[in-house]
Amino acid sequence: MNSGLSDLVRNGLDLSIRDDKLREECGVFGIFFSDPKKDAAPLVYYGLFSLQHRGQESAGIAAAHENTIECRKGMGLVGEVFTHETISSLKGPAAIGHVRYSTSGGSCLENAQPFVSHFKLGSIAVAHNGTLTNADVVRELLEDAGVGFTSSSDSEVIINLIAKNYKKGLEKALTDTIKFIKGSYALTVLTKDAMVGARDPNGIRPLCLGKLGSGDSGTGWILASESCAIDAVGGKFIRDIEPGEVVVITKDDLLSFTFSEKTRRAICSFEYVYFARPDSLMDSVDVYGARIRAGEILGRESTVSADLVVGVPDSGIPAAIGYGRATGTPYGLGIVKSKYVGRTFISPDQDMREKAVSVKHNVIGSEVRGKRVVIIDDSIVRGTTSRRLVSILKAAGAKEVHMRICSPPVRFPCYFGIDTPHRKDLISNMNSVNELCASLGADSLAFISVEGLLESIDPQSMRGENSGYCLGCFTGEYPIPVAGEGQ
Ligand code: SF4
Structure with missing residues (x-):
């Protein structure tokens, strides 16, 4: 093992994969x-x-x-x-x-x-x-x-x-x-x-x-x-x-x-997409149920003909189950995530960063080979992980890879307790969905709509201003005035 890779293994998780959430x-x-x-x-x-x-x-x-x-x-x-x-x-x-x-x-x-x-x-x-x-x-x-x-x-x-x-x-x-x-x-x-x-x-x-x-x-x-x-x-x-x-x-x-x-009640909508554990009940909403509904809504909003739907572990899995139910696409476990990737930041060179991404996720080749695959993830922040996932699915023989995302594009920073990269590093802030799809190498890409996200959290909720949920990192409209951000 070369010393760079042994450092990586010893020290744990790489900056690029940590920062992609x-x-x-x-x-x-x-x-x-x-x-x-x-x-x-x-x-x-x-x-x-x-x-x-x-x-x-x-x-x-x-x-x-x-x-x-x-x-x-x-x-x-x-x-x-x-x-x-x-x-x-x-x-x-x-x-x-x-x-x-x-x-x-x-x-x-x-x-x-x-x-x-x-x-x-x-x-x-x-x-x-x-x-x-x-x-x-x-x-x-x-x-x-x-x-x-x-x-x-x-x-x-x-x-x-x-x-x-x-x-x-x-x-x-x-x-x-x-x-x-x-x-x-x-x-x-x-x-x-x-x-x-x-x-x-x-x-x-x-x-x-x-x-x-x-x-x-x-x-x-x-x-x-x-x-x-x-x-x-x-x-x-x-x-x-x-x-x-x-x-x-x-x-x-x-x-x-x-x-x-x-x-105005403005509960963080991202808790339901990604942060909270699926077995939690948060402000009367069952988080697992919200994730299943997000997948169902994605299936309704942006269905595509496919042979298999897979979720990116962990939070993409309930949404993939929901997407499968809504569209009739068979659900399978196509992607495996290492549970033992550590937590310490290191800053290796580019070569090491790419290896670190490979450490985190792998594909079950027999499940995806020769198939048109829909892959569901909770969000795209910098795009590093999504690009890698598309590439390893294709390398494993997937005929087509269609990416579906359970949150709207993250275009704005959060000022309320969530670590977000600089605006310029948010890939959806800098690119249209089509540009992003091309840059990821996917056959198609679609995000849930803001209305769809609200419906997934609370099917009865009011929409927009009075929805009761913060949507700041998707819309740029924050519940509390933030210096430097127009209200
Ligand atoms: S901006 Fe609002 S919705 Fe986005 S992460 Fe921060 S608190 Fe949550």
Whole structure:
């Protein structure tokens, strides 16, 4: 093995294949047991495992014990950061956790979450999924007032604001803070005797509430980015936290209040296309069902005569099943994805990048040989992976390759917690569908329409302005004003 390739194998995933997807920024999870003798950290550990797909760069857990909060965090996957000893050392009946992929602030331990602040009136921990659009302004104001920062993360702004307002009491400190910040946020906040969940007024990033029943695990409350994490710890999904809602959980009570004026609901539509796990229920929509419907709608909007439909694992598979059902095209497993491609960035030369793409996907030749194949993927960002998939299908003997995509063309950046390449690197921003099809080497290419995407998520939903879903990266129309983007 040459040294470049061995580096690639040792270090894991290549920049080009990682960057060919939009990436979720973070996942949050928290447990509050009613029994003060219970320890919450072990269950938070399992909850974070189920949210690993939302962030793989760092992980952390903060637990409230007596009058203080202890935190352990590190760079890497949940299973790498925590050992039996570190989890056992986190005592206390309430804990919050976080998995992170960086979009705001660099990838380093200082920016890993939860953030913890110890001050005169107590200790507080915060875990945040989302991106604040006014973080720079708030940070400057806090710095002018003498508040020190230890990281470059926008999330540290939140904890410093809460700490600054804490003398007014927790509820007032929370409402004053969240009235001040703008952007997208799903927050879990921990104090010595309360766990808080809060969701931004548009509900861009997800957050839901679950309950632990009686039995071995004890009774308590759960906050999670996705319902799959509630299932993972044996909890029962109760409901989504509403846009603009705060829930304050203490040992005696769960208090809910709304902190914002009524605003337009704008849940991230891309959660349903790609980010969320298919076994999650998100804002009353079953994610797997939405993906199946996307395939059915693609079949209706852009059918083509073919012998086989295959999905690009993982999120393209339900859509391929739906497309097959809608068009009568036989569904088959034509593409296999390596589950063991690592997560660390490396920047090899072009030759190494191409090899890395081959490491990730391979074709089952016997399934596609001599056939007209429809291939379904969730999105096209830079085009690197799509080009490679078309090429390996043709090399394996596919007679025709027709690409169908379950999201509309991604033409605009996201400012709300999703990592997107520069506009010039979004291949759909720079090319028409026909140009893109030629550049991928496909026999035909079609994307689901914006209306089709909305229908796939919620067949009853209103369309356009009032749909209740953010479509910013497809349409350039954002639910919150963004500097430099016309509204
Ligand atoms: S811009 Fe796109 S990725 Fe970002 S929140 Fe809106 S729909 Fe989601």
